[in-house]
Amino acid sequence: MAMGGILVLIGYLIGVAFFSNAYAGLILALVIWFIMNLVAYFAGDSILLGISKAKKITHDDHPRLFNVVEEMKIASGLEYMPSVYIIDTPAMNAFATGRNPKNASVAITAGLLQKLNRDELQGVIAHEMAHIKNRDVLLMSLCSVLLGTIVILAWYASRIMIYGAILGGGRSRRSGGGGGQGQIIIFIVAIALMIIAPILAYLIYFAISRKREYLADASAAQYTRYPEGLASALEKLSQSTHKLETANNATASMFIINPLKRSERAAADLSSTHPPISERIRILRSMAGGASFYDYNTAYSAVHSGKSVMGAASLTGAAPVSIRGASAAAVAAEPEPTRIERARETSNVLWKYSKHKLVNCQCGTKLRVPPNYRHSNIKCPHCGRINTIPHS
Amino acid sequence: MDCPVCKGPMVIVERSGIEVDYSPDCKGVWFDSGELELLLESMELDETGFTTDELMALDEARTNEKKRRCPICRTKMKKLIIGKTPEVLIDACHKGHGLWFDGGELGQVIRQLLDTEPASGGKQNRVISFLGEVFKASD
């Protein structure tokens, strides 16, 4: 969004320099801003996934992740299966992208994938699936266009009013009299407008973003029928010390937790795209009665002294929805892989996509040789055997 | 990933489910902090002794050895001494990306370990002896 401001400046300078007219600059800035947003809208997912070093995976690369995404696709009633990506970073986060459900993707970082058990993974994926189902990507890009336009217009309007005031002030001095007071008022109004309008626009943008996060949490609870899964995943996320380096302001609102801020500060509430994690966990954990929107809203009210997150329309006609047990108690109990097994599952996918060759030494050591390794054989550092490297 | 010492490609060595990066040319070893965490957890140890804060609080070891750069963030690492008999001079990333063990140092450790009882002593020694075990035939 800071880009919007720079853009206006450039547009303004171009306008003044080439057309000797600030209005031309305004129009130019708005047009460029609009085109940028169109590009972001249509190619945003590929740009985002490109800068995030994401690898698209298939079912065989990571069956558990792929199956969980499929399960949540079914639970949410989405018609299309989103693409699944793993991002090669130890930081912990996940996001959804895509302008409509047909072209959607979900991405999860390797760090997060390693740390979550199946129930937690399901919660996180359900949250992302809710963003897709609720069309939050579209909504937030529309909001961002509006916000940018407001920032640009406020900047221009105030500029014009200030010039008007200065010029007018010059005139009024010549004619004498009390006109000067009026100019000062206009001047103050202009400065106030310049400062307040963008701030207000930002606050509204952040408020909408936070509301969509709550809604996605509520949907996740409804899809999985197990709010504890997401709650415990959020708890693990909040303990993470790694920062996601490829995140920037424009993409922040689509992540499961705000990737830009490491610590939680209640004071920063208004200027954050995400609600504080501790609060989200508290709401999910107080959903004792059931897993429907109604139950989430009740839990939210309990935490927020009576306020409500959802409109009445989304709450009526809801049938009671019960919470299920943890998946260990479900019908086909699957042994939960250990953390080391999960870490290897995830890194194996990444080694495969970075074209490392696997050498299984007889002593049980596994060697992964990068593509730029020049020799045709390698000595095992554990047992000293010389192993030949297989050809692709 | 490239070796911070000889700039050659690093090979990934996996043993007991733990991955360690190894430079086949200079025998140096990079222990990523995420893998270190996994190792400590599998040994049922907590992370104390290896948290970034604790490592950074240690005194910079006096040595003439050249400063190494972290292979992940490329910033200069801090020289530290960890473990007791054998003591090992290592490089630790300020941002907590991981630990670097020079080829020669690890060789010494392994020779010392052959004399002493493995896995005795503190947490740091257990990690060092794990590496010693993995890279038994590294020289």
Next chain:
Amino acid sequence: MAWYFYLIIVLAVVLVLFLLFTYNGLIRVRNQMKNAWAQIDVQLKRRHDLIPNLVETAKGYMTHERETFESITKARNLAQKAVGTGVGAQSKAEGELSSVLSKLLMVVENYPDLKANTNFLALQEELSSTENKIGFSRQFYNDSVMGYNNKIQMFPSNVIAGMFGFKTGEFFEIEVAAERAVPKVSF
């Protein structure tokens, strides 16, 4: 012309629009329900396909579970025959299958060799995920049935539903003993 003439025209237009929207709305929820049902069918079929593979792999290791295997194969064949016989009959057959399967998967713990078999582990992941998918598609189907039935029974859409003969949807309930109560394991 008299004022009531216009009134009649307005009322007629409103009535036609009401009819049109309600009818289309009913069709939409009914299609959603049918799609949801098709989704369950896909997952049930997937389970029927997975079971013979699982049984084949596990047989070599689980030498003491011959009876369990026989009952699984039997239940699977019955469930496969029940495909297309209606929601009620199919629910019952699938419920049987789920409960015998859970019996088998509960004793897997006693066979460490089997648990180390990567092929079996992959099959188990597929089967348990398929179970989840059946559960989630059932959940979505039942939600859809609820929405559809509400429309059929509530005024004013119930009038249109009656006129065009919309019938209420049937819930899909898999009765599994293990789902209701925590199973007792005796040694």
